[in-house]
Amino acid sequence: VHSVNAPVHIAGMDVAPGEIIHMDENGACKFPAECAEKVLENVIKLLEEEGDRIGQLQKASSAAEIRAIFGGKGYAATGDDGDE
Numbered sequence: 001v002h003s004v005n006a007p008v009h010i011a012g013m014d015v016a017p018g019e020i021i022h023m024d025e026n027g028a029c030k031f032p033a034e035c036a037e038k039v040l041e042n043v044i045k046l047l048e049e050e051g052d053r054i055g056q057l058q059k060a061s062s063a064a065e066i067r068a069i070f071g072g073k074g075y076a077a078t079g080d081d082g083d084e
Helices: 033-059 063-070
Strands: 008-010 013-015 019-024 027-032
Touching (some): 019 033, 027 033
Antiparallel strands (some): 019 027
16 A cells, blocks of 8 residues: 555546546546535436336337437437438
């Protein structure tokens, strides 16, 4: 152990003491520990929205219905997919 409670560089970002890191196969992000409650609220909301969306997608029978379900709300949506 070289030091404790010191800034580190991990996954291409600087992380200071008191910051929380979340990493998975999609990447990494960090946020201040005091924001953990708000992050949790946002995660719960996202999970609910995803559950609703998955249910709608399972019932969809055309590409047009699928596009309507996403309605520009994809995770990396730019607002213009160029095919309309």
